[in-house]
Amino acid sequence: MRQRIRVVVAALVVAVPALAGCGGGTTAPAADGGPRGTLTVFAAASLTESFTTLGRRFEAEYPGTTVTFNFAGSSALATQITQGAPADVFASAAPTNMTTVTDAGHAAGTPTVFARNQLVIAVPQGNPQRLAGLADLTRPGLKVALCAAQVPCGAAATTALDAAGVRVTPVTLEQDVKGALAKVKLGEVDAALVYRTDARAADREVDGIEFAESARAGNDYPIVVLADAPNPTAARAFVALVRSTAGQAVLTDAGFQPPAGP
Known part of the structure; x- marks a missing residue:
């Protein structure tokens, strides 16, 4: 039976660098190369409803995965990441907080804007x-x-x-x-x-x-896979889901606007 999505209270993960080496066995891909294990997503509080829906969709699409969310203010999440809190994906409610993470070398690649909000x-x-x-x-x-x-x-x-x-x-x-x-x-x-x-x-x-x-x-919402992601395979798959047609439909239903064109 698919496990329930676990939502982490932000205050509990402010000082958790020591956990980075724990919980082995969550990073290996499935035999077919797809994701499995636990995926940890740090996301802006305003994404709670839509990302929870996408988390359920992700678990259904990839049996054997469990999505754990840490929803909080983007500035607090950026601080947690730069202080070493283990996470796979960061979705911010503004580019400024994402820049805090990228400037500290914690992003794997360039963040992508996936939604706007007013x-x-x-x-x-x-x-x-x-x-x-x-x-x-x-x-x-x-x-x-x-x-x-x-x-x-x-x-x-x-x-x-x-x-x-x-x-x-x-x-x-x-x-x-x-x-x-x-x-x-x-x-x-x-x-x-x-x-x-x-x-x-x-x-x-x-x-x-x-x-x-x-x-x-209006605020642009960027998302990125983190450089020290314990589960990079699942992280890339989740970002792909957020940016997909199905993911954008969930965000639009929640009231988000699509990202601005080039």
Whole structure:
């Protein structure tokens, strides 16, 4: 019976270089040259739903494989990788965090952009504050959550707010987009700037309000096989799946945009 995909909590893998030599027997290809064993993917938190779907598809296509995900903010993942955390694939929500990994010599080859994402204003379902755009986030007493500046969703929010000429004082700065969204879902804030895909995944609890400046703050998502990948055969196969027609269909259904053409 196919094993369940295991999702790793980011905080548990910050200091795991010593694990790199453990868990033997996960890197050898199957007799037909295909992947087998455990594949570890470090991916931006905004990819949680779509990559979990792709992980199940990967395990079904390659019996004998198990996909383990570490979903977190891209900046935290980049730090973990450069500090020696064992992983096979890195998918970032922005090129900046990918550059941290490539500049440190941890990428096997050149990263490829596989998707784009844009921000929306997430509000409780029904939009009780009747927000319509970024300027409304400056209303007195309105509680707003943003991602921290070093996180891709935070950098995108800064770009969008600057484009609108709006200054917002958030009541909280979250370390990934799921954290910002959770504040809305829990009723702790009136609004948050999150990715369109995250608002869509939570559409039973929140509404996503589109705003024009979002188009000027889109994020490219690059992916790469890591240089010290314990399972490079499976890593290459997973990246191929993400970039395939089937993989792009899953991402599009989640609300991602296709990568820009050359």
